[in-house]
Amino acid sequence: MVYSDFNELKISKLGLGMMRLPQTPEKKIDFEDSTKMIDMAIKGGINYFDTAYRYHDGESEVFVGEILSKYPRESYYLADKLPAWICKTRQEAEDIFAEQLKRCKTDYFDFYLLHSVDEESWPLIESFELVDYIKGLKEQELVRHLGLSVHCGPELLEMIFANHSDVFEFVQIQLNYFDWDYINAKELYNIARKYNKPVIVMEPLRGGTLANLPSERASKVLKEASEKSNMSPCSDASYGLRYLRQLEGVMIILSGMSTVQQLEDNIGIMDAQDLTETELTAVSEAAQILREDILVPCTGCNYCYECPSKINIPAIFKQYNESAIKSFTYIWDSLEDLYNKLGPNATSCIKCGNCEANCPQKIKITEVLQEVHQRFSEEIAKGKK
Ligand code: SF4
Ligand code: SF4
Structure with a gap:
């Protein structure tokens, strides 16, 4: 496993996102398989675990409380997030934080983020003074490091760092070779670099799309580049993860893995060789092909799960x-x-x-x-x- 330095911490470059844990046919977390994943992650050197209030409809935090608490608290880093967009008052945000500690059976979070910050949620964050609130949590040592996970445009991120650079120590953005030139991933990344903020990557494989390329043309371009570079052929996921691993300032690549096999593969990829120049060029070409072939840029995050008509x-x-x-x-x-x-x-x-x-x-x-x-x-x- 490769590790990143962050202040005094050594954090595994591959983090385990707990929004796509294995599920039972009833769509509940499969505790047995998910526990196997956590055990294997720890054995494989992963020490960063990321959950959120809304993941698995609240069950993800409960799972964390059940499973991670069997390991010494100082042996892993736990990240959780505040969903400002569902709060109607500041008191609701405070209640959510108290509930999160309880669900996760912990006294503190190592990393705490404002969740899914965008142009709609930021006004709420400002009106409830949530930046001050989370600053207070850090002062009380209930959280150790503060950041934000964003789905906003570059202007908002620039404004946030310009005004609150002292509060937010890192930023979580959606970054992968498909989105680099597609949504505003490159711009957000550049802003993080400008303010010297480490980047936590979410959706590194775009909800699995880049782990199993839905385009034979794109897949062929990558494989041919490896052959030309005299490299052994590798999995689609390997190109996606190694592309990110090479980007300066990327502290953690957070992958929401759903099977033990995916986890095992991804742990192995973190130790694989860097992409060659030829492979890097091929990755951009593959991204272009994918953009032509894909019709709906859905990542499968399932944030739209509360459909009253039960449309999947x-x-x-x-x-x-x-x-x-x-x-x-x-x-x-x-x-x-x-x-x-x-x-x-x-x-x-x-x-x-x-x-x-x-x-x-x-x-x-x-x-x-x-x-x-x-x-x-x-x-x-x-x-x-
Ligand atoms: S459509 Fe649903 S699953 Fe797809 S990206 Fe949007 S919220 Fe996520
Ligand atoms: S009913 Fe239609 S608009 Fe409402 S959540 Fe479902 S798909 Fe979306």
């Missing part, structure tokens, strides 16, 4: 992207069956707006669901002719 939005978008790449042609499965298996779709949407309010990728979900439905209906009808 990430599953529909995933199926759509995969189907588009296969030109909506399946040999063994029927497109109709695949779509129907996903459950309620755009026709059940009541346009309440819950999903869009929570989507960090700012996807116009209701419109896209309609588009997807129309496209699937057309393709299914074509197949019946």
Whole structure:
């Protein structure tokens, strides 16, 4: 394992994000498999664990409390986050913090972040004076280091660091080779560098898309580059993680792994050789190809889970992207069956707006669901002719 220096700490460069833990068929955390993952992570040298109030509908923090508390508290770093966007008063934020300590069975968090800061949540943060509130938590030694996880534009991050550089010691941003030139990842990264703030990367493999490239063209470009560099062929995930590992200022790559196998692979990748110049060029080319091939930039984060019509939005978008790449042609499965298996779709949407309010990728979900439905209906009808 590679480690990053941060103040007096040595933090594993690969962190375990606990938003996509293994689940039971009832969509609850599978405690047995998830415990195996934690044990293996610790054995593999990972010492940074990241949870949040809303992950797994609150169950992630409870899991942390159950499982991590069997290890000595000083042997790992625990990060948690304050979801300002669900607070209606400052008191609610204070209550959430107290509940988080209780759920996680800890007296303090090593890292505490304002969660999912964007142009909508920042005014709330300011009006409830939450920056002062979390500063107070640090003074009381209830948290050790403060940061923020952002889904905002560059202007807001610049303004936050210009005004609160003394408070926020690091920033968590969505960074990967696909998003570098796609959303504003490069700009946010450059602002962090300008203010000398270490970067914690979220979505390093874009919700798994870069671990299993949905484009044969992109995958081929990467493999050919490795051959040209006389490197052994490696997994898709390896390109994504090594790309980030080489970026200056990246302190932690936080991966939300869902299986023991993924964890084992990713731990191995952290010790693999750096990408060659040829491979680095190929990564940019692969990103360009992926951007051409992918229809909906959904990361599968599931922040849109509170749909009153029980529409499984990430599953529909995933199926759509995969189907588009296969030109909506399946040999063994029927497109109709695949779509129907996903459950309620755009026709059940009541346009309440819950999903869009929570989507960090700012996807116009209701419109896209309609588009997807129309496209699937057309393709299914074509197949019946
Ligand atoms: S707008 Fe539609 S898809 Fe989104 S949460 Fe509401 S019902 Fe569900
Ligand atoms: S639609 Fe948005 S909120 Fe829902 S899973 Fe995709 S990226 Fe996440």
